[in-house]
Amino acid sequence: GAVVSQHPSRVICKSGTSVKIECRSLDFQATTMFWYRQFPKQSLMLMATSNEGSKATYEQGVEKDKFLINHASLTLSTLTVTSAHPEDSSFYICSASIGDRRVFGSGTQLSVL
Amino acid sequence: GQQLNQSPQSMFIQEGEDVSMNCTSSSIFNTWLWYKQDPGEGPVLLIALYKAGELTSNGRLTAQFGITRKDSFLNISASIPSDVGIYFCAGSSLYGGSQGNLIFGKGTKLSVKP
Numbered sequence: 613g614a615v616v617s618q619h620p621s622r623v624i625c626k627s628g629t630s631v632k633i634e635c636r637s638l639d640f641q642a643t644t645m646f647w648y649r650q651f652p653k654q655s656l657m658l659m660a661t662s663n664e665g666s667k668a669t670y671e672q673g674v675e676k677d678k679f680l681i682n683h684a685s686l687t688l689s690t691l692t693v694t695s696a697h698p699e700d701s702s703f704y705i706c707s708a709s710i711g712d713r714r715v716f717g718s719g720t721q722l723s724v725l
Numbered sequence: 726g727q728q729l730n731q732s733p734q735s736m737f738i739q740e741g742e743d744v745s746m747n748c749t750s751s752s753i754f755n756t757w758l759w760y761k762q763d764p765g766e767g768p769v770l771l772i773a774l775y776k777a778g779e780l781t782s783n784g785r786l787t788a789q790f791g792i793t794r795k796d797s798f799l800n801i802s803a804s805i806p807s808d809v810g811i812y813f814c815a816g817s818s819l820y821g822g823s824q825g826n827l828i829f830g831k832g833t834k835l836s837v838k839p
Contacts (some may be wrong), residue, residue, distance in 0.1 A: 618767070646827075655813065655829040656768070671826075705767045712775070714758070714827060716767035 614640050614710045618717030625696055626725055633691045633720045635706030641686035642708035647679075650703040650719075659704075662689040696724040727752050731814055731830030738804055739838050746812060746833040747798040754816035757790050757797040758827065762811045771812075772799070775820065806837050 615638040625631050635645055643664045648656040660670045660681055668681035678700075680692040689708075693700055701724045707716040731748045738744055748757070756775055760768035772783050774790035774797060781788055787800045797816075801808055814830040 616767075621765075653832075653834075655831045656827075657829075658826050661826075703765075707767070713770060713773065716760075716769070719765065719767045721765065 614715050616708050616715045616717040622721045624723045630694045635689045637687045637708045640710045645689040646707045647691050648705045698724045727828045729830040735834040737836045744801040748814035748830045749796040753794040755820045756817040758815040759788050759799045760813045
């Protein structure tokens with residue numbers, strides 16, 4: 613079946629550094645990918661919708677200059693957390709649509725020290 | 726904005742028992758999805774519902790799309806230890822779950838006593 617591969621699965625970084633998270637659709641093309649954020653014991657909150665070849669659409673309250681999204685190809689979307697701070701520590705999950713389904717990546721646990 | 730109320734928040738059950746959880750909304754959804762999330766993993770789709778009144782099964786799991794389009798339930802029969810995890814409902818105002826924003830419930834944490 614359709615697989616969305618997300619890397620890295622876990623990253624620890626120092627405050628002020630930038631972290632890039634990759635989301636790949638392995639056996640299908642995804643013109644649209646979605647980036648979610650999940651705090652411990654909380655639900656998934658949509659951050660932005662990534663569109664291949666165009667600018668991402670950000671949800672209200674999400675800083676587009678802090679969470680840079682690039683969807684340069686039909687199989688890859690990246691989320692870069694710039695100048696990360698401890699409050700950015702969270703579980704980030706991407707997903708892609710195939711047919712009438714939404715498939716999720718395995719998530720990236722970001723810890724900012 | 727749209728919100729989903731999912732209950733219960735958590736439950737402990739004996740192995741072999743049946744489980745039921747539900748989601749309600751004040752607004753109409755045209756697609757209901759049920760996901761399971763294991764710790765440190767992304768959600769995995771269990772059942773998708775696209776039609777009001779629809780009742781769909783996937784093994785020991787059964788879910789229904791409420792006739793009012795404002796609710797859905799998920800039942801797990803004869804629970805086993807591997808059913809442990811967090812179950813999320815998700816709704817979309819669009820037909821089909823592939824596009825648009827999915828609104829997620831807050832999850833039901835299921836713990837099974839062996």
